[in-house]
Amino acid sequence: xxxxxxxxxxxxxxxxxxxxxxxxxxxxxxxxxxxxxxxxxxxxxxxxxxxxxxxxxxxxxxxxxxxxxxxxxxxxxxxxxxxxxxxxxxxxxxxxxxxxxxxxxxxxxxxxxxxxxxxxxxxxxx
Numbered sequence: 001x002x003x004x005x006x007x008x009x010x011x012x013x014x015x016x017x018x019x020x021x022x023x024x025x026x027x028x029x030x031x032x033x034x035x036x037x038x039x040x041x042x043x044x045x046x047x048x049x050x051x052x053x054x055x056x057x058x059x060x061x062x063x064x065x066x067x068x069x070x071x072x073x074x075x076x077x078x079x080x081x082x083x084x085x086x087x088x089x090x091x092x093x094x095x096x097x098x099x100x101x102x103x104x105x106x107x108x109x110x111x112x113x114x115x116x117x118x119x120x121x122x123x124x125x126x
Contacts, residue, residue: 004066004091005029009104011111012044013086014079021045021085026108028091050074050085057123058115060101062093069094071101073118086114 008028013021023040043066053059053074060071069090076084088111094100105112 004068006091008068008089008091009107010040010044010089011087011108011114012089013114014076014084015110015114024111026111044070044087044089049087050083053085055122058119060095060098062095067092069101071105071115073115073122075118075122077114077117077121086118088115 005028009026010028011024011026015022015024023044049063049070049072052061053072055074058071058073060069062069069092071088071090073086074084076086088101088105090101090104102112105115
């Protein structure tokens with residue numbers, strides 16, 4: 001079991017700040033070192049997570065080993081390379097609790113904006 005704080009919330013993916021996947025801790029840690037960020041980023045940058053995502057919808061699933069709910073999409077707004085992904089990560093099993101997930105995402109408007117734009121760009125009927 002991966003030991004994360006009970007209130008852990010993070011975004012993993014690319015941003016307009018640069019290419020490459022980065023882990024952004026949104027809640028759960030007062031201090032988080034650069035090395036910790038790299039180590040935890042590697043935890044969420046696994047091939048099986050990318051393979052579990054869907055190009056047809058935002059995928060919400062629980063990763064039991066880490067006790068986190070992941071909302072993900074296998075694309076990025078800022079990086080067109082294969083393997084790009086955008087993940088919103090919450091401690092605990094919140095699959096099916098869409099209202100809670102959206103409320104937590106809205107606490108970080110830039111993250112909510114990323115997922116809104118992903119939906120608009122890739123998932124809405126044109």
